[in-house]
Amino acid sequence: MGQGREPRRVRAYDEELGAAVARAQDGDEAAFASAYQLVQPGLLGYLRGLVGDEAEDVASDAWLEIARDLGRFKGDGAGFRGWTTIIARHRALDHLRRRRVRPRPVMLEQDVLELPDPRTTQDQALESLSTEQALALISTLPRDQAEAVLLRVVVGLDGPAAARVLGKRPGAVRTAAYRGLKRLARQLGAAGVTEENRHTLGQSR
Secondary structure: OOHHHOOHHHHHHHHHHHHHHHHHHOOOHHHHHHHHHHHHHHHHHHHHHHHHHHHHHHHHHHHHHHHHHHHHOOOOHHHHHHHHHHHHHHHHHHHHHHHOOOOOOOOOOHHHHHOOOOOOOOOHHHHHOOOHHHHHHHHHOOHHHHHHHHHHHHHOOOHHHHHHHHOOOHHHHHHHHHHHHHHHHHHHHHOOOOHHHHHHHHOOO
């Protein structure tokens, strides 16, 4: 999923987000609200994969830190998504340490289906993840694979940005995402998701 292959929809989304963040840094509160609305669905979906039902509380803590440190951020819309995800992940891990619970992927909810779509037509597994059935299957993946898939598909980060969030090498994150998506594709195939009905499933949002 190289940067040059990102769909126009994702590029337009990041352009809108980058413009909103720039205005927010100049003190425009409405622009900050716009940036929040663009980022929050993906961030919340990702946090649900880490802390389950307490995702909204963790997201609130993260946004307080984001608002406080907004002036320190430097970058574009894609960079802002990565930066906010790093903050949210730190808050989630702090929360889990207090609870002494390991992160675990959970079923994603309907709002995740409304995110800007970072898929490429060459990737059959990503194509299948447009369905609620496929999103629910993320909960069955090992933790490293689930988190890599969440970052790539739900938050929409590219490989290097996802690696920065996880503190891992890009190659390790790409491998985890690939294995997770391959496993999902096998599960979807076993459930009857074939090339013939894949397009139909892609329309069932």
